[in-house]
Amino acid sequence: MMRSLRLRLIAFAAIAIAIALWAASHVMGGLFGFLTEQRFAITLTHEGNALIAATTIDAKGRPQVDMSGLDPRTRRRASGLYWEMAAPGGEARSPSLAGATLSTRALGKVSAAGGWRRSEIAGPYETDLVLVERSMRIGNARVRVRLGQDDEPVDRARATFGHDMGLFLLALGIALSLAAWLQVELGLRPLRRVRRELAAMERNTAQRLSSDHPQEIEGLARAINALADARSEDVARARRRAADLAHALKTPLAALGAQSRAARSQGAGKAADAIDAILAAATAALESELARARAAASHAGMGAGVTSPTSLIEGLFAVLERTERGMDLVFDLDSPADWRLAIDPESFAEILGNLLDNAARHARRMVRVEGRLCGDRLLFTIDDDGPGIAEGRRAHVLRRGVRLDESGPGHGLGLAIVADLVEATGGDLLLGDAPRHGLRVTLSWPASLLRGAPVAPEPRPAKDDNR
């Protein structure tokens, strides 16, 4: 069984065309032969009528034929045109018969045309003849007249017609096959488009099949979209469940921490240390699992939701400005206020939040975020004026399980997990040097994630110093 729909359709069309052309050639050939023979017979009956007109019956009842007005071929031996007639008093034959007889038996299957009956017989000179015959009264005598003509012209016409028709049908077959191929191609084009759109869906699961498909495919597209929606919803639900579970675990973990402190205050320092170690491991595992679930969900829902980076980053600044470290820092943002990104806001908040948190831990005075378009990439740079990371260590801190600040408080996620999350949203993360000193983290996403129309542009006063 052929697996290609195209081949199957083309093969079916080719077979159908071949059968149709074969049938056409037979029917048309037959029809042509029949009509040619009929035409031939009619010509022969005209000759017959001329023969009858030239015939008289003498007193003894014998037919007398005046040959002068007849086709000269009837006088030439074995010319291919013959006649014979029988009257009560005797018979007469064309000289072309040269004494042979045409036929003595009346043939069955003949058509009547003006009293003439047509048939085919084997002729006297090894050729087939078309025969017309009739009986009629001439004077008082009943006369039976037969004319026969070699059917070679009919055969020739049939052969010529067959040849010409063959060529024509071949051309027609080629034209029809091309048309069928074109039809299959055109017919399959919407399916190819569906395939392209499905490939895009595979890359970006927030994508859906477009709604302007032909009627026959619309149902399929709708079903696929519904399936994708259901899948996204399942992923979202799983993500919520994972997050809820992780969050639900945090309160007992916090309670365990409280118990550990209670134990410590009652002198059980060793036990408290053990609990704290377990607690730290459990918390770290929980946070990284949460981040991983988020990255997976981000992958699944890439492009879902729209983030306003400016307001989100300002919100993150507001959080960080309240932390002990952030309290003494200047957080500066330079990014177009009307940008809207097709990145899930939660993922974007996690990425920027963790990077800013890390920056704030290391900055001396300032953390600066800049967003700009660079060719077909959307760049966000996060600069701090801290010690930076030596070039040789950058690959190390991007490895899983390494925290940027292993001594600091909190559960800052490793850069590796942030990088995973960036990748899950279709972006890249690069570590470098900030312009003066300190670390620069560069995030880049395809500019295609930038959504055109600003929702509510925030007025932005000139940055220049007022003097």
Add this chain to the structure above:
Amino acid sequence: MRALIVEDDPSIGADVETGLREAGFVVDRIANGEDGWFAGDTRDYAVVVLDLGLPGLDGMTVLRRWRAAGRAFPILILSARSDWTEKVEGIEAGADDYLAKPFQLGELTTRIRALLRRAGGHAAPLIEIGRLRIDTTHRRIRVGGNEVRVSPLEFRLINFLAHQADRTVAFADIAEHLYGAADTSDANAIEAMVMRLRRKIGADAIQTRRGFGYRLTGGAG
């Protein structure tokens, strides 16, 4: 000083209570949102530690109700939700800090002390310069009647400039005040901060005297 803890988990609540008592607070501990809200609405506290996942009334609603009613005590959110979007939401709803569970008690008390430092009293509680109204008690700034959100550091800068009575303050003095030490590289940070502040309170509210420093005018009133 009186502190309010609204936390439904008994061991966490007890733990925080112990920590705050050791830090010298008189502590009220409440385990549901409704009673927590009522307590905060009717009594004055120096600081409030608020859980978000509370029975009865959720923490975010309690927070919004207090702020809508003009309750200005510093609030630290203690929540199992550690997503940055949740933190942003909490701060935007009026919280002063956000600590995710599980946490270290030491970090909690450090942050509470920081909150208290920020909310510390001031000799001249309300300063008006140009369009600016600087509420030094609640550390809030209004521009022409509208409150603008400034960071603690930005507030410290405005407050410092406001106390310099219309004179131009040198970069070095500002750096000294903000960071305790002057460093030439601090000028960049101060400049960036002034630019951000101008976006918030108006471009003409802070004047630059090139090469020297800044003067707070508050903008044309």
